[in-house]
Amino acid sequence: MEIVLKKINDEALYVKASGKLDIDSSAEYGTKIKDAIDDVKDLTLDFAEITYVASIGLRVLLELYQQMSKQGSMKLVNVQDPVMNVLKMTGFDKFLSIS
Secondary structure: OEEEEEEEEOOEEEEEEEEEEOOOOHHHHHHHHHHHOOOOOEEEEEEEEEEEEOHHHHHHHHHHHHHHHHHOEEEEEOOOHHHHHHHHHOOHHHOOEEO
8 A cells, every 4th residue: 555645734634545445554554644643633534546445444544533533623535436335334424524
């Protein structure tokens, strides 16, 4: 999985990744983002090239959401239909900001 983190300004972080958010990649994905969001108030996760999210990937999203809800906001953008179906089936669409 390729993960690109881009600071937009002092308080915003944009993350774009490609591939599957599964057992092989979720730890790296979560760690890279968690290490970069201490002072972030706005986290954007671009899912345009995320093709699959496993349960471990959902756990990472939940952990990121919990941290960001204390210090700002988090949103998912460009979510593909198969991934959106998983988010809907698990109820993540009820609390995550998805556009």
